[in-house]
Amino acid sequence: MSEVKYSKEHEWIKLEGDVATIGITKHATEMLGDIVFTELPEKGSNVEKDGTAGVVESTKAASDVYTPVSGEVVDTNQEIVDDPSKINQDPENSAWFFKLKIKDKSEMDSLMNKDDYDKFAKENNT
């Protein structure tokens, strides 16, 4: 079964086998406001845990998207590039950002579960 975990940078990650789907949380979208631009990592590229792996921009500012685990980018979601407002509409489901073939499952261990993340998000509401 797949479990969803969360990072302090407000990404969610869902692991199925050795492929992780990553996106940003609803809380993150509420802080950002209307998302109007998205940049995703290139398919086939390698990303490192806590490194930048994309950009989202609101009308106000640009923010980096980080990857909570390392791996090879095996798929990206073109739909959120073509229509970034989809991220505001369904951030933790259809508006995923990229899929990674992960190297080290133990990198998942330090991430938060839903309850811990909700608590974290509430305390870091900026």
Add this chain to the structure above:
Amino acid sequence: MGTKKTSLYQLHLDCNAKFVEFAGYHMPIQYSEGIVEEHKFTRNHSGIFDVSHMGQLFIYGGEELIKDLEKIFPLDLKNLKLNHSKYSFLMDKDAGIQDDLIITKIDEGFLIILNAACKDNDFKILKELLKKKYKMVLDGNRSLIAIQGPKSSQILNEVVDGVKDLNFMSGNWFLFDNQKVYITRSGYTGEDGFEISILNNYADKLTRELINKGSKLAGLGARDTLRLEAGLCLYGHDLDKDKTPVEANLKWAISKERISKGDFIGSDIIIKQLNDGVTKIRVGIKPEGRIIAREKTKIFNQSDVHIGEITSGTFGPSVNGPVAMGYVENEFSKKNTKVFLEVRGKKYAANICSLPFYKKSYVKGVNQ
């Protein structure tokens, strides 16, 4: 001194505003519906903006004041009719812009609307230039409420009878709740609209009535996307002391009659630039694709030579794409010139374009 609040602060709270500190004020950047929705609602219906942080400077005087102000502003003030407004700027001797402003002729003198971040300094400069000869009041007892968008005339007229007959860039005194309010048909969104100068104690009541009639609050975020689509400058970004009105492509705001005499502050430089041309000039810039080029983004020509910088850039909700303006070397300022913008280390194609990005729908003269 702490951060100041406007008289609409409680209303902003009631409407779930997100606040930012702007020029020493707690100002709403957006409300619960968000910038894009507030922007579109203003374009299609009517948005209300609290701009009470801006300076409302009253200068009282007659013929002599007009002469003295003409030494400062490049305007034909002696022919400015009662209750008519002009866009202008306060320049230094090198024609550098210290602020941009709207000046309106009122019965007892002039009302000048100044940018929040500049107003105290403007007041000092003007007091000095006018040699303390005139009564000047930077009025903290009045709020300034803008209502903008195609439905605004109808909505405001239901609350303040008669405003629908105002012409664009003119104003008058009206009554709201038996209080005198000064209303001009103006704004900074590219839409038809009004700015209402009203005593602080009545601002909340007026605004709530406008909301009841169908207008909605919009924050500084939407104000920024609206004005940028309309090709309008924001002081501190598109205009500053290192830029002249000619460089800022605002020469339309300088009176031709005054240029021929050239007896205002900065006139030597203005006349020289009008005759000889300028080395840099403000242009509209439309990135290809969706990439957003923000303030300070470097602009390159096709030979990869650095030719300028973006001064404002965002996503334009009505244009449904990125929009920007900035300064480029004069020879690259022609419409459709291809340029490149450096964003996060990569260069993206863009084109110089004419402003505005979004066509204005100002009401001209409904009485004419």
